[in-house]
Amino acid sequence: MTEKKTTALNLTAEEFMHPGNRACSGCGLSLLYRVGLKALGRNTITVIPPSCLTVTQGLYPIAATQVPSLNVVFASTAAAATGVRAALKAQNKEHINVVAWAGDGGTSDIGIQALSAAVERGDDFLYICYDNEAYMNTGIQRSGTTPMGVVTTTTPIHGKKQRSKDVPAIVAAHNPSYVASCSAAYPLDFHDKIKKAIGIKGLKYIHIHCPCPSGWGMEEYLSIKVGKMAIACGLYECYEIEDGVKKLSGPSAKLLNKKKLTPVADYFKTQSRFRSMPEDLIANMQKEIDERWETYRNENA
């Protein structure tokens, strides 16, 4: 991380997003986009596929953001960002940040081919995936990152039968210049990771665990609290991968000193989407989390 952490006191007061956008209340993405643009600044072009962000951005001819933005088709996000970067290079405008910003479906499912190719080529842009763990914009259908057991409108009774895709790990397997994961509940950690990423050449990937009250079945005011619970129980981790080495960061790094984390069942209880989770699956997940964190503690001892 950058040496000096951004706090609520020194975060820029300049806004790049207009108030009154079309995001649902309590939307984790809305918060992230606002803070993310503060980190990126005006000198930025965003590339956005169909997602909640398309809606948040506004309806023609009114835009919610003040940075130039290219809306693109679902599967094309990373390739279109590559094209923007190539055009800027050809015109000697390389100082402009190019940021692809997609949802979990747009990244882990329909967009993964173009993303994989862009990472393999090492194209110079930042790819941000906000992961609210289902196709929320179309009304809560399962995606590749929907966790096992979660009820969605296409896994309506028993919940999803499969595990979620570990997208940052898939991206990391391509050896990009930077991979990080964050949580919408810790927007300043996200802010500083963006700051760091845009200073690095090549493809940078940031994955964000992003609470969604409408899709997760919880009260709107709980987004941050629930997001924090997901980190506190160790289910989700904030980390960075540089030169192939994964290192816990931000709020997750602080958990290394704790002997015991909060129970994952407490996190599941906060959202109706976990209502079909069988007890043995919860117990199993708790066991996995405990083992994973035991390893982390040993590595850091």
Place this chain on the structure above:
Amino acid sequence: MKIIESGNVAAANGVKLARAQVIAAYPITPQTPLTEKLSEMVESGDMKAEYIAVESEHSALSVCIGSASAGARAFTATSANGLLYMSEQVHWAAGARLPLVMCVVNRGTGAPWTIWNDHQDSMSQRDAGWIQIYVNNHQQIIDTVIKAYKLAETVSIPVMVCFDGYYLSHTYMPFDIPEQKLIDEFLPSYHFKHTLTPESPENLNTVTMPHGRNDAEGAWRDGYMDIRHSHYQEMRQALRTFQEVDSDYSRLVGRGGDPLMATYKCDDAEYIVVVMGSLSNRMKDIADELRDSGTKVGVLSLHVYRPFPDEAIREVLESARGVIVFEKSISYGAQGQVFNDIRAALYSGKKRPFIHNYIIGLGGRLIKNDDLIIAIKNSKSKGEELDNEPQWIGLNR
């Protein structure tokens, strides 16, 4: 400078002369040598451009869309299933009004797999909102690629330059490479009206309501349908623009004059054969042969298929007794696409010649001169009696 090279190399030289800044392509037969040539030109430093080796045709056009949206001159090329795979982006690029140029090296579409020539691939994209130009020889390939940029940038509509796989892409013919300084004069660097730049931020391709909406200042802005209507109107106007582009080119380079279509001995023809692409060269010989035996045949080789030059076509065809359309594609369950468009153009004419449709050469099926001659004679003898059902010629059974 005159050289003898393949059609693909002619296209690559056109792209180089046009100073395309970003090239993105995915290899597919028979387009492959075109992109190989371009990557060689870029890697050797012979051409200053960004060459992006993408993982699919969908991404090839995605890169071009991103590049053109950020103000660069971009190029891609494909064939057959590659074009079908990028179809979503074909529509998107047109709707976004990006001045792209794409070569489609025409090939039949699978299934079953075929790598050989017909026009089904680009025909399947005719309603996407791109300008489509079909060319007949290597000289036309290089010249049309250059002119296509000028046209695309003038009307803000992307252009497909279609040429026959193998017949043109892989055969060698002499052609002239115009001097760079002439092309620089013809096609100066272009500044896009709407581009992604932090100095003047725009949100491009935003969700647009059916009926339009007030902007932040209270001014009424078009809805989706109005935007589409502008596209339609400007597409129709592109016919005239292309004629102007062609005369500019012709003045500078000394070649041109038949931008929309080429006619051969149509003035006094009783029967006019309509074709697109390389077959038109052979058709001229056949017309001469039939004229020797007393049948007055002319050839209309259609270059610009979209926008469709109905008036110009009607003017040429109206005076004939019969019109015979040979086509390398079909709208399944109906007739050949070119046939139906021409039939529709003739409907509003003063005179209506009979019009017949022959389907030929699908998936590279050998097109024999004898078959073509028999077909023309058949049309001549049957005249009005032959119905509109397309006649498939060259079948095994």
